[in-house]
Amino acid sequence: MARLITNGIVVTAADTMRADVLIENGIVTAIGSSLAQLAPQNTEVIDAGGCYLFPGGVDPHTHLDMPFGGTVTADDFETGTMAAAFGGTTTIVDFCLTEKGKPLSSSIDTWHRKAEGKAVVDYGFHLMISEINDQVLTELPDIIKQEGITSFKVFMAYKNVLQADDGILYRTLQSAKQHGALVMVHAENGDVIDELIKQALAAGHTEPIYHALTRPSILEGEATGRAVRLTALADSQLYVVHVTCEEAVQQIAQGRLEGYNIWGETCPQYLLLDITDLEKPDFEGAKYVWSPPLRAKEHQEVLWNALKNGQLQTVGSDQCSFNFKGQKDLGAADFSLIPNGGPIIEDRFSLLYSEGVGKGRLTLNQFVEVIATRAAKLFGVFPQKGTIAVGSDADIVIFDPSVERIISAQTHHMNVDYNPFEGLAVKGEPISVLSRGEFIIRDRKFVGTKGSGRFLHRKTFGTS
Ligand SMILES: NC(=O)NCCC(=O)O
Ligand SMILES: [Zn+2]
Numbered sequence: 001m002a003r004l005i006t007n008g009i010v011v012t013a014a015d016t017m018r019a020d021v022l023i024e025n026g027i028v029t030a031i032g033s034s035l036a037q038l039a040p041q042n043t044e045v046i047d048a049g050g051c052y053l054f055p056g057g058v059d060p061h062t063h064l065d066m067p068f069g070g071t072v073t074a075d076d077f078e079t080g081t082m083a084a085a086f087g088g089t090t091t092i093v094d095f096c097l098t099e100k101g102k103p104l105s106s107s108i109d110t111w112h113r114k115a116e117g118k119a120v121v122d123y124g125f126h127l128m129i130s131e132i133n134d135q136v137l138t139e140l141p142d143i144i145k146q147e148g149i150t151s152f153k154v155f156m157a158y159k160n161v162l163q164a165d166d167g168i169l170y171r172t173l174q175s176a177k178q179h180g181a182l183v184m185v186h187a188e189n190g191d192v193i194d195e196l197i198k199q200a201l202a203a204g205h206t207e208p209i210y211h212a213l214t215r216p217s218i219l220e221g222e223a224t225g226r227a228v229r230l231t232a233l234a235d236s237q238l239y240v241v242h243v244t245c246e247e248a249v250q251q252i253a254q255g256r257l258e259g260y261n262i263w264g265e266t267c268p269q270y271l272l273l274d275i276t277d278l279e280k281p282d283f284e285g286a287k288y289v290w291s292p293p294l295r296a297k298e299h300q301e302v303l304w305n306a307l308k309n310g311q312l313q314t315v316g317s318d319q320c321s322f323n324f325k326g327q328k329d330l331g332a333a334d335f336s337l338i339p340n341g342g343p344i345i346e347d348r349f350s351l352l353y354s355e356g357v358g359k360g361r362l363t364l365n366q367f368v369e370v371i372a373t374r375a376a377k378l379f380g381v382f383p384q385k386g387t388i389a390v391g392s393d394a395d396i397v398i399f400d401p402s403v404e405r406i407i408s409a410q411t412h413h414m415n416v417d418y419n420p421f422e423g424l425a426v427k428g429e430p431i432s433v434l435s436r437g438e439f440i441i442r443d444r445k446f447v448g449t450k451g452s453g454r455f456l457h458r459k460t461f462g463t464s
């Protein structure tokens with residue numbers, strides 16, 4: 001069915017304009033005024049009532065249905081993508097975990113099975129690299145070209161679980177350079193963190209705050225700098241996920257200044273929450289356990305400024321939800337056993353709008369850039385995703401900037417029993433959301449279809 005959205009303000013990373021948008025066969029076919037004459041018969045006309053029309057959010061960092069910390073994330077591809085849709089996100093890129101000694105292709109098959117028939121928004125996969133050997137090196141080119149998985153993730157932390165060494169990181173960077181992929185790193189010095197954790201536990205420190213105290217920002221800065229230097233040596237390309245602190249921003253900024261292909265992502269939790277949240281009584285601090293951890297408040301301004309001045313380019317959710325009761329409490333007697341992560345996929349878009357645009361920290365166009373466009377470009381789905389343009393998928397958020405809402409676990413759609421932003425007032429809300437021209441949220445109600453999300457065969461690095 002053709003649809004014509006009238007009376008909206010189209011916002012892209014470059015422009016803001018009053019314009020109508022014509023959608024045919026799921027694609028934007030015209031943007032301008034007086035489009036009714038171009039519209040085929042039986043076109044549905046949607047009055048946007050003066051709302052903003054944003055491109056659907058692109059969340060480059062999610063963990064759905066992922067085993068981690070002795071349990072499995074509370075949100076799977078059904079609940080997680082439905083919550084994403086409510087929040088205005090229409091594309092996600094999820095992390096496919098791999099197992100040493102197993103073909104990478106079998107892990108990819110597992111991830112396809114998790115998503116197929118469940119996802120309600122379009123999705124791609126990043127692939128975790130935990131070992132490099134002849135089999136892995138043989139598989140990688142095919143995975144990039146045949147599977148359209150064009151980004152790899154290397155963990156520099158989580159010793160004895162997910163952590164890879166510098167040799168693996170370096171060879172992954174070399175292979176990515178050769179075949180056209182982007183390497184992502186979780187940058188923390190996992191070896192030293194492991195020592196600090198052992199020392200804290202030996203001293204009897206078991207509370208959630210010690211999660212943060214054993215992962216100081218200097219160790220994120222050190223690992224970020226190391227990854228930047230290895231990228232320079234390999235003449236490759238690097239994306240640093242979930243940047244939390246000034247030390248890491250400085251390393252990314254320095255690498256970029258020297259002309260290297262380095263990009264950085266931060267997340268709403270690091271922009272808006274801080275280390276004092278881990279001190280909440282009755283083990284509530286466990287709700288705020290992320291790795292890297294929440295930092296001292298002064299880092300927040302550094303992160304906002306870095307987004308504004310382009311030293312950091314994207315905002316991911318790092319969606320990795322665990323229930324407070326029955327999951328986070330695995331670490332009730334030992335902070336190192338608290339499953340790391342939190343539920344953010346639904347509120348990422350509104351939080352960034354309300355706290356970014358609403359508080360004058362970002363312009364409307366910068367907001368679109370960090371919430372959608374840049375990630376689409378870096379991860380090989382632009383201009384299909386991440387913008388509103390003729391020829392793009394009609395992934396469109398009809399966003400009312402005047403609506404106020406209080407974030408709460410009582411009303412969110414994530415499958416988890418708390419919200420780290422409980423009680424926070426946000427101004428601006430997605431009212432309706434279209435994915436490839438079809439409503440998935442209409443007047444704040446889910447009207448999509450389970451399983452309608454499609455796997456995205458992404459372009460090689462640098463071709464978007
Ligand atoms: N960030 C976090 O605490 N959990 C998710 C896994 C990761 O990205 O490190
Ligand atoms: Zn991580």
Ligand SMILES: [Zn+2]
Pocket residue numbers: 061062063318319320
């Ligand atoms: Zn993550």
